[in-house]
Amino acid sequence: MKILVTGGAGFIGRWVVKRFLDEGHDVWIIDNLSNGNKENILAFEGKGNFHGLTIGDVANMGEISSSFNLDPDICVHLAAQINVQESLDEPHKAFLNNVIGTYNVLENAVKHNTKVVIIGTCMVYDVALEKPLSELSAVKPASPYAGSKLAAEDLAISYYHGLGHPVTILRPFNTYGPHQKTNMEGGVVSIFVKNKLDGKDLNIFGDGTQTRDLLYVEDCADFIYTASISEKAVGEVINAGTGEDIDINDLAMVVMGDESRIKHIEHHHPQSEIQKLVCDSTKAKSMLNWTPRTTLKEGIDKLEAWMLEEMKDG
Numbered sequence: 001m002k003i004l005v006t007g008g009a010g011f012i013g014r015w016v017v018k019r020f021l022d023e024g025h026d027v028w029i030i031d032n033l034s035n036g037n038k039e040n041i042l043a044f045e046g047k048g049n050f051h052g053l054t055i056g057d058v059a060n061m062g063e064i065s066s067s068f069n070l071d072p073d074i075c076v077h078l079a080a081q082i083n084v085q086e087s088l089d090e091p092h093k094a095f096l097n098n099v100i101g102t103y104n105v106l107e108n109a110v111k112h113n114t115k116v117v118i119i120g121t122c123m124v125y126d127v128a129l130e131k132p133l134s135e136l137s138a139v140k141p142a143s144p145y146a147g148s149k150l151a152a153e154d155l156a157i158s159y160y161h162g163l164g165h166p167v168t169i170l171r172p173f174n175t176y177g178p179h180q181k182t183n184m185e186g187g188v189v190s191i192f193v194k195n196k197l198d199g200k201d202l203n204i205f206g207d208g209t210q211t212r213d214l215l216y217v218e219d220c221a222d223f224i225y226t227a228s229i230s231e232k233a234v235g236e237v238i239n240a241g242t243g244e245d246i247d248i249n250d251l252a253m254v255v256m257g258d259e260s261r262i263k264h265i266e267h268h269h270p271q272s273e274i275q276k277l278v279c280d281s282t283k284a285k286s287m288l289n290w291t292p293r294t295t296l297k298e299g300i301d302k303l304e305a306w307m308l309e310e311m312k313d314g
């Protein structure tokens with residue numbers, strides 16, 4: 001099949017591109033490189049079924065339209081402004097990139113008869129008080145990032161119900177692994193591992209009792225791939241996570257193993273924090289036969305090994 005991946009030069013996107021290429025599909029990318037980079041996709045240069053990166057903006061109708069000229073069968077839409085703090089400071093950026101960008105993707109998909117796979121996020125949910133979060137759990141977007149992602153999902157699913165267009169909504173839980181950034185745009189696992197390797201202390205925002213269900217990125221890409229090619233997933237919202245959460249204090253100890261190098265600092269945006277996030281992946285298992293394969297320990301080891309190689313290469 002012919003696959004267009006928006007945001008394919010980013011962290012999760014490059015693993016999704018890799019998976020589709022490995023399965024023999026023809027793949028091309030649109031990415032404005034606002035948070036991704038060419039190094040992430042260097043390994044794909046020269047592969048016969050990789051048709052390259054177009055540097056372009058999904059929020060610009062002309063630029064995204066050109067990427068549809070090759071009539072993709074599927075568009076996996078990952079391009080998004082992902083920084084929670086930036087979305088609080090400048091909500092219009094989240095709206096423009098995440099909502100208008102998704103609208104532009106959908107309009108082109110209708111014209112070119114392209115199935116759309118929207119990569120949503122677990123950050124749309126309310127706290128998991130009593131049980132893990134299923135697709136039916138209450139939502140409570142607590143930042144313009146989460147709000148714009150939920151708005152994008154709703155718009156997309158309206159194209160399914162209202163226009164009969166094939167759309168699938170996927171909500172991976174917090175994802176970590178090689179190629180994730182280690183600055184504030186990155187995830188907590190990457191930031192912790194990098195600080196450890198740099199000989200720095202780990203800083204925890206707030207009291208560290210907030211929990212995350214951490215999904216290794218190749219398991220996330222496997223979920224996105226499996227759901228994208230599934231007919232059953234059309235018109236559905238599907239979660240993916242491990243089903244186990246870990247609090248940030250325990251995660252810091254798993255990474256660092258030395259309490260004296262772990263500090264607590266004031267949270268930048270406590271109002272947008274979700275205290276407990278744990279995923280119910282029953283639907284992904286029953287509908288797609290998908291389960292994650294990588295334990296947290298294995299995932300952290302792989303991430304650390306990759307980072308050490310990167311640091312060697314400068």
Ligand SMILES: NC(=O)c1ccc[n+]([C@@H]2O[C@H](COP(=O)([O-])OP(=O)(O)OC[C@H]3O[C@@H](n4cnc5c(N)ncnc54)[C@H](O)[C@@H]3O)[C@@H](O)[C@H]2O)c1
Pocket residue numbers: 006007008009010011012013030031032033034035036037056057058059077078079080081082097101119120121122149171172173174175176187
């Ligand atoms: N990282 C996670 O834990 C996680 C979990 C669930 C869902 N997601 C979702 O997965 C997707 C990818 O996230 P990621 O962590 O890989 O982030 P990322 O920032 O590494 O990837 C996003 C990519 O999109 C590009 N981009 C941003 N705005 C764009 C625009 N207007 N036009 C074209 N390209 C644009 C960026 O340059 C980047 O390469 C996002 O939609 C995010 O909401 C991420």
